Amino acid sequence: MKRTDSTDSEIPSGDEPGADAPRGARDPFLAAMGDRVRLLRARRGMTRKALAVETGLSERHLATLESGAGNPSIQVLRQLAASLNCSLAEVIGDVTTLSAEWLFIRELLQGRDQSALRRARSALADLFEQTPADPHRNDRVALIGLRGAGKSTLGKMLAQELKKPFVELTKIIEQLAGCPPSEIHSLYGASAYRRYEQRALEAVIAEHPSVVIASPGGLVSESATFNTLLGHCFTVWLRATPEEHMRRVIAQGDMRPMSGNREAMDDLKRILAGRGELYGRADMSFDTSDKTLADAYLQLRDRIAAHLGAEAPQS
Numbered sequence: 001m002k003r004t005d006s007t008d009s010e011i012p013s014g015d016e017p018g019a020d021a022p023r024g025a026r027d028p029f030l031a032a033m034g035d036r037v038r039l040l041r042a043r044r045g046m047t048r049k050a051l052a053v054e055t056g057l058s059e060r061h062l063a064t065l066e067s068g069a070g071n072p073s074i075q076v077l078r079q080l081a082a083s084l085n086c087s088l089a090e091v092i093g094d095v096t097t098l099s100a101e102w103l104f105i106r107e108l109l110q111g112r113d114q115s116a117l118r119r120a121r122s123a124l125a126d127l128f129e130q131t132p133a134d135p136h137r138n139d140r141v142a143l144i145g146l147r148g149a150g151k152s153t154l155g156k157m158l159a160q161e162l163k164k165p166f167v168e169l170t171k172i173i174e175q176l177a178g179c180p181p182s183e184i185h186s187l188y189g190a191s192a193y194r195r196y197e198q199r200a201l202e203a204v205i206a207e208h209p210s211v212v213i214a215s216p217g218g219l220v221s222e223s224a225t226f227n228t229l230l231g232h233c234f235t236v237w238l239r240a241t242p243e244e245h246m247r248r249v250i251a252q253g254d255m256r257p258m259s260g261n262r263e264a265m266d267d268l269k270r271i272l273a274g275r276g277e278l279y280g281r282a283d284m285s286f287d288t289s290d291k292t293l294a295d296a297y298l299q300l301r302d303r304i305a306a307h308l309g310a311e312a313p314q315s
Helices: 006-010 028-043 048-055 059-067 074-083 088-092 100-109 114-128 151-162 169-177 181-188 190-207 217-221 223-232 242-251 264-279 293-311
Strands: 140-144 166-168 211-214 234-239 284-287
Touching: 028 059, 028 088, 048 059, 048 074, 074 088, 140 151, 140 217, 140 223, 151 166, 151 211, 151 293, 166 169, 169 181, 169 190, 169 211, 181 190, 190 223, 217 223, 217 264, 234 293, 242 264, 284 293
Parallel strands: 140 211, 140 234, 166 211, 234 284
Antiparallel strands: none
């Protein structure tokens, strides 16, 4: 293979930290990645020279990378993964690559379809469940979905008929933080918002054995929080077409989706596509598109009752 040294531009110059720099002075992530590359190379019995030939990188570049002083591009990492016959995650250091058992589990799951993965997740959850199932799970109904799907409107109607409290999780987040979600994001960042979101959900679950919850649209993107919701609530995905979502949000007087963003609809479609698989983990889904409010509510109420009735133990 012809060697290309085009990546040598990423190698430190003579007055920068190189292979001889004190280990403590290097970035911990890059140092750990360098150790992993050296370990993966050793496992395969490859010398640095052999790996250089295989990848087309220079030995000097590899030495810098393995020392923890390099800062490789994603393309270099892909070349290394291909030459070392491993996943990119192994090179970077994903938690699921840190032991042989993790790697065997990854191999077992590789290429499985969604149905098989759901069965595997369920089996693992049963195997490692540390606490008994929540006896109040079906008494808590949580509505998920993007803004404009009808979570607040239908949730209030459902709570009133079922004589349950209605809770908008966004308002609980605001109470805990002492400021609106938009300020949490701007002042403290997305990670802080997700922490408040988790705390708010845990507080609602602890306080209400029976409740209807309208959850923020992005809650599903945080796996720990979403798993908590799924474990303690009967979860319903309220769906709608992108056009319907946009129309309802604008009808509420919020023009922000269209303000200064000609690609708003494309963005919305991408969000729906990106979260579709996560929303699909709900106990049931219900499409609110092209329905009057009365029809949507009555159909939703009956569908939920049918699902919960089917799940109820037979006497």
